Amino acid sequence: MSTFADIDPATGETIADVAISTSEALRAAVAAARAAQPEWAEVPFAERARLLLAGAARLDERAEEVARMATREMGKPFAEALSETRGWAKGVKRTMDEVERALEPEVLRGDDSETRVEREPLGVVAAITPWNFPVGMPLEIVLPALATGNAVVLKPSEHVPLTGELLHEIFSAELPEGLFGLVHGAGDVGAELVASDVDMIGFVGSRDTGRRIMESASRDLKRLVLELGGKDPLVVFEDADLDAAAECAVKHSLRNTGQVCCSVERVYVADAVADRFEALVLEKARGWKHGSGFDEESKMGPMVSAEQRDKVVAQVEDAVARGARLLLGGETPEGAGAFYPATVLADVGEDLDISRHETFGPVVSLSRFSGGEDEAVRLANDTPYGLGANVYTADAERGRRVARRIKSGQVGVNRYLGGAAGAPWVGARQSGFGFLGGVEGHKQFTIPKSISYPVA
Numbered sequence: 001m002s003t004f005a006d007i008d009p010a011t012g013e014t015i016a017d018v019a020i021s022t023s024e025a026l027r028a029a030v031a032a033a034r035a036a037q038p039e040w041a042e043v044p045f046a047e048r049a050r051l052l053l054a055g056a057a058r059l060d061e062r063a064e065e066v067a068r069m070a071t072r073e074m075g076k077p078f079a080e081a082l083s084e085t086r087g088w089a090k091g092v093k094r095t096m097d098e099v100e101r102a103l104e105p106e107v108l109r110g111d112d113s114e115t116r117v118e119r120e121p122l123g124v125v126a127a128i129t130p131w132n133f134p135v136g137m138p139l140e141i142v143l144p145a146l147a148t149g150n151a152v153v154l155k156p157s158e159h160v161p162l163t164g165e166l167l168h169e170i171f172s173a174e175l176p177e178g179l180f181g182l183v184h185g186a187g188d189v190g191a192e193l194v195a196s197d198v199d200m201i202g203f204v205g206s207r208d209t210g211r212r213i214m215e216s217a218s219r220d221l222k223r224l225v226l227e228l229g230g231k232d233p234l235v236v237f238e239d240a241d242l243d244a245a246a247e248c249a250v251k252h253s254l255r256n257t258g259q260v261c262c263s264v265e266r267v268y269v270a271d272a273v274a275d276r277f278e279a280l281v282l283e284k285a286r287g288w289k290h291g292s293g294f295d296e297e298s299k300m301g302p303m304v305s306a307e308q309r310d311k312v313v314a315q316v317e318d319a320v321a322r323g324a325r326l327l328l329g330g331e332t333p334e335g336a337g338a339f340y341p342a343t344v345l346a347d348v349g350e351d352l353d354i355s356r357h358e359t360f361g362p363v364v365s366l367s368r369f370s371g372g373e374d375e376a377v378r379l380a381n382d383t384p385y386g387l388g389a390n391v392y393t394a395d396a397e398r399g400r401r402v403a404r405r406i407k408s409g410q411v412g413v414n415r416y417l418g419g420a421a422g423a424p425w426v427g428a429r430q431s432g433f434g435f436l437g438g439v440e441g442h443k444q445f446t447i448p449k450s451i452s453y454p455v456a
């Protein structure tokens, strides 16, 4: 039996050796899902929702256990893991209400016909997910896929296999045998799942992996939803509430040790206020202590792995060597664990690696602009990504205008992006293909079918 080591990034110790799913086991999981799906699709929606809500109640009951495992496996502060788990358990009700709306048939009238546009499930959905929100990311795909009448085979990230296993155990308890399968392994197992007899791939992860999945899925024209990485800008105009903007820049560059798809990765500050802004950022970033996720004093846990940390170290060292000013952090702590401190860089050049490629680490990266709105928009859009963006200005009309001009799926104006629940989560440009969440997102686990009847 081949295994991989599930490592605690705070200590470097092995939590468990996890069995890698063999090709036979993977094929069997997909076949079992396929066998169970047609009957599941005939189960009335209310009953499907009831079973998934029972899973949500069990998740809430076991939230501490799940959160503890998430913290051990990927390092985030326990309070954050718990709030992620409880938040998703609570959110299942809203997801079910949205799915019910997504499944409502549309009735169209012709001169001599009536057409009902009904929503059919696609069949078997492969859910392939990352580690940074080990509860939220799998559930974002698994719940709407099952609720719309599909079967699912989940491959959680190899960094959080046991959190994935707990989720699987909790939600599959009352579901029909085989309907919700689980496989373990790294990218090779993910690639095998994509190439297997599935109808759709729901994927959250990096842009490079998304490309590979799209390429492989193109052979059989499998349906895809890809939620990928980002390089989100935050633009601070000279009239902005600087304290609020600095708070947003620091919190959303450092939260989850910077390992968030919609982290603030590039901050552009109007020249006239840049010195004051830098001082505010520095003051706030100093409060972001790192340490074990089980230590209540830690605002940031370790990074997920030493490899992930090495990428951040390389970007920061390159930036400093090429003219960026290091204002805080930037030194890898000695000792066990994949820790990296809150780091602040200023005068970061446009063409540096850290300005171009996703950092996914705890770095506040500051640059100045002096050319007004057009220059700010040009800089914000100077990336192939298009996940999120944030704008701070006291001029409401400018805020609306810049939000429209930035090419991304979600923009926050004078607040961090993302607000009322129910909006789809959209990766524009190379940050995604298709989207998840909200009524629009859930519809993507279905295909519309038009059935027409004659009318007198």
Ligand code: NAD
Binding pocket: 128, 129, 130, 131, 132, 133, 137, 155, 156, 157, 158, 185, 186, 187, 188, 189, 190, 191, 192, 194, 204, 205, 206, 207, 209, 210, 212, 213, 227, 228, 229, 230, 260, 261, 262, 358, 360, 387, 425, 427, 431, 432
């Ligand atoms: P990753 O792409 O390395 O891995 C994601 C998943 O894909 C893992 O389960 C992995 O085993 C699997 N995988 C790897 N290679 C594969 C292949 N060839 N075929 C099929 N599956 C394969 O990403 P990661 O490091 O786990 O997560 C971090 C990335 O996820 C970042 O880029 C982040 O921005 C992105 N992300 C995006 C969103 C979003 O909503 N847009 C949310 C969270 C994370």
